Amino acid sequence: MQSVPVLREELDLLPGPVLPDGQPSWTLHDPMRNLFFRIDWPSFRLLRHWDEKDPARVAELASTGTTLTLDEHDVAELAQFLVNNQLVRPETGADASRKLAEKLQAMQGSLWTWLLHHYLFFRIPLLRPDRWLERYLPVARSLQSQTFALITLAALLLGLFQVVRQWDVFVAQLVDVFNLDGLLAYALALVFVKVFHELGHAFTAKRFGCRVPSMGVAFVVLWPMAYTDTNEVWRLTNARQRLLVASAGIVTELGIAAWATLAWALLPDGGLRSAAFVLATTSWVTTLLINASPFMRFDGYFILSDALDAPNLHERCFALARWKLREWLFGIGEDPPEIAPAPRMRWMIGFAWVTWIYRLV
Numbered sequence: 001m002q003s004v005p006v007l008r009e010e011l012d013l014l015p016g017p018v019l020p021d022g023q024p025s026w027t028l029h030d031p032m033r034n035l036f037f038r039i040d041w042p043s044f045r046l047l048r049h050w051d052e053k054d055p056a057r058v059a060e061l062a063s064t065g066t067t068l069t070l071d072e073h074d075v076a077e078l079a080q081f082l083v084n085n086q087l088v089r090p091e092t093g094a095d096a097s098r099k100l101a102e103k104l105q106a107m108q109g110s111l112w113t114w115l116l117h118h119y120l121f122f123r124i125p126l127l128r129p130d131r132w133l134e135r136y137l138p139v140a141r142s143l144q145s146q147t148f149a150l151i152t153l154a155a156l157l158l159g160l161f162q163v164v165r166q167w168d169v170f171v172a173q174l175v176d177v178f179n180l181d182g183l184l185a186y187a188l189a190l191v192f193v194k195v196f197h198e199l200g201h202a203f204t205a206k207r208f209g210c211r212v213p214s215m216g217v218a219f220v221v222l223w224p225m226a227y228t229d230t231n232e233v234w235r236l237t238n239a240r241q242r243l244l245v246a247s248a249g250i251v252t253e254l255g256i257a258a259w260a261t262l263a264w265a266l267l268p269d270g271g272l273r274s275a276a277f278v279l280a281t282t283s284w285v286t287t288l289l290i291n292a293s294p295f296m297r298f299d300g301y302f303i304l305s306d307a308l309d310a311p312n313l314h315e316r317c318f319a320l321a322r323w324k325l326r327e328w329l330f331g332i333g334e335d336p337p338e339i340a341p342a343p344r345m346r347w348m349i350g351f352a353w354v355t356w357i358y359r360l361v
Contacts, residue, residue: 036234162265200252257283321352
């Protein structure tokens with residue numbers, strides 16, 4: 001490599017959290033695609049001197065005054081990362097447009113190729129809610145206050161107490177809704193709950209100063225679900241704030257479940273009580289059995305990732321598990337895709353296998 005590739009001018013470099021090994025980190029933001037890339041201290045040092053263009057000079061200046069010993073190989077690896085993630089200026093010249101078109105065609109492929117690679121998960125944005133969220137943020141703040149949380153907890157305890165007292169009635173009503181009308185009611189309740197679930201994420205992200213560029217429908221194995229783009233939480237250096245954004249959907253559903261359970265317990269028989277029952281059971285089931293699971297890319301996964309401060313947890317665990325499997329079978333002797341303490345590596349490999357088995361079943 002005679003010269004390093006030129007970075008795109010619109011990229012932002014933001015401070016990041018302290019990594020588990022104690023070194024500082026930074027976040028590289030691509031505003032055009034709203035993507036965030038966490039980089040470590042050596043990469044940051046190299047980028048500080050990227051304008052020198054000569055790889056040897058960049059490595060020399062990046063190492064000066066530090067304990068680092070960087071060379072052209074480190075510069076080449078960082079350059080390859082930047083190119084692979086489209087963070088550099090496109091090439092210029094007569095063939096530049098043709099190469100870009102060929103690259104786009106290779107990425108998109110045919111319709112059948114796209115379906116083969118994306119049937120597990122793809123998204124369709126429908127709304128740009130940022131201004132609307134800003135307008136109603138004061139209302140959301142009151143619902144996210146500690147006072148309202150304590151009132152909701154009291155409602156939950158009272159509702160559960162009443163459910164235990166009326167357990168026979170509760171079970172009988174659960175059996176009665178297993179018909180066509182009941183399934184339709186559950187479908188409508190699910191839509192209602194998921195909209196508020198996503199609003200919980202959106203308002204919490206907005207409360208911490210993040211932009212929410214889009215909301216829409218995501219298809220998970222062709223099953224439609226609401227989604228909210230909260231990628232901007234990677235701007236936050238406070239791990240607790242990111243954790244609150246990730247858990248806001250589950251907390252919102254639990255709040256709906258608490259109030260709906262209390263409403264079922266206190267309302268007289270009739271349509272409103274039936275609606276409260278459907279809303280309560282829908283919220284409890286989707287929260288505890290689906291959203292809390294860390295084995296799919298639902299809230300439980302993002303909560304676990306933020307709690308461990310491990311971005312791209314699935315991909316990293318899968319890469320380690322594949323590496324370990326190759327070593328067991330063939331003894332190739334390759335270096336692992338990432339270095340971590342032995343207990344953590346064993347946990348990541350085990351987590352990958354459990355996730356694979358869960359998804360298979």
